């Protein structure tokens with residue numbers, strides 16, 4: 483049997499402890515499947531004394547992850563610290579420079595520095611693997627790079643932040659407002675230390691930036707994505723959308739259009755009967771469409787000890803088997819650069835506004851939409867007061883710039899009593 487694959491694990495939080503538990507519990511299974519023993523040489527974390535519910539006595543301890551990354555008895559550096567810069571980046575760079583393979587769960591690091599890391603790794607002839615960085619336990623990176631390698635990918639979509647999906651589905655099921663559910667999430671410990679990462683769409687955007695690179699052969703460029711969080715989604719929109727047969731999701735979508743790559747992480751409406759529409763709570767879903775395979779739907783836990791450690795272990799097992807692939811599926815030097823995401827393909831839109839209730843108000847709004855070439859599919863007026871009329875319009879497909887123009891023109895009509903809310907309806 484070949485010599486053991488020796489790991490150095492930096493970061494002993496939930497995921498790090500989970501990985502060690504799997505290695506201790508499933509050692510025989512892993513050896514049977516990979517033909518090689520997987521062992522841990524050394525570990526590193528901020529605090530040595532914390533009880534992590536896992537036995538660490540057999541492993542050497544390093545205070546400095548960079549020193550750990552360079553140890554002679556480490557073949558694979560497993561980075562589970564997190565953060566786009568600082569120790570995680572330093573240690574990953576040191577590991578690559580020292581000729582070690584790297585496994586990481588760090589989406590922020592790859593979304594920001596992925597291209598430089600990939601180029602460094604490939605020029606050194608080492609692997610960097612990161613299944614756990616996108617949608618936790620769902621093996622979507624492996625699906626794209628391996629199972630679907632014979633497909634031209636036409637669209638990738640995903641609900642990839644469990645906290646946002648929890649908030650949106652809870653707002654709907656309990657009729658609670660955003661602030662109340664956000665406070666609940668704080669209580670439950672669902673939010674990242676900086677909650678903007680979750681509710682601002684940044685965490686999910688990092689994941690989408692990585693998927694885009696693999697799906698479309700582009701350099702990872704987080705700044706090129708259009709990102710919008712869920713902070714402005716109201717219970718009213720959730721209820722009205724539900725009434726019209728839709729669910730609100732923080733949805734990542736990437737596809738090639740005639741006008742460049744459309745890549746965005748924004749609130750969208752999806753049909754309530756679709757797999758995405760039926761996704762409840764903190765679960766993730768990744769939908770991939772390829773020219774030969776059609777649509778596939780992957781669903782599972784996007785966070786948590788077991789699911790995330792499962793994804794890390796998948797990468798470790800691949801390295802134990804000797805699998806070696808370019809970091810983003812094709813050589814890093816051949817990845818196309820993208821400066822900014824293109825304008826999204828035309829889509830139907832949900833438009834909610836409150837009008838001053840006077841004769842001709844609705845006609846003025848309809849005329850503005852008509853002037854911009856936007857056709858109305860469905861319209862309803864609901865919940866009148868004596869002076870105001872809330873109005874809901876679902877348009878036929880329209881381009882975002884035309885919609886923006888129409889909204890500007892609506893302000894000039896004198897009949898708007900509130901800023902219109904526009905949410906894209908994604909056809910899934």
Ligand code: HSE
Pocket residue numbers: 642643644645646672673674680685784785
């Ligand atoms: N905060 C993230 C989520 C965890 O809610 O999905 C995984 O990135």
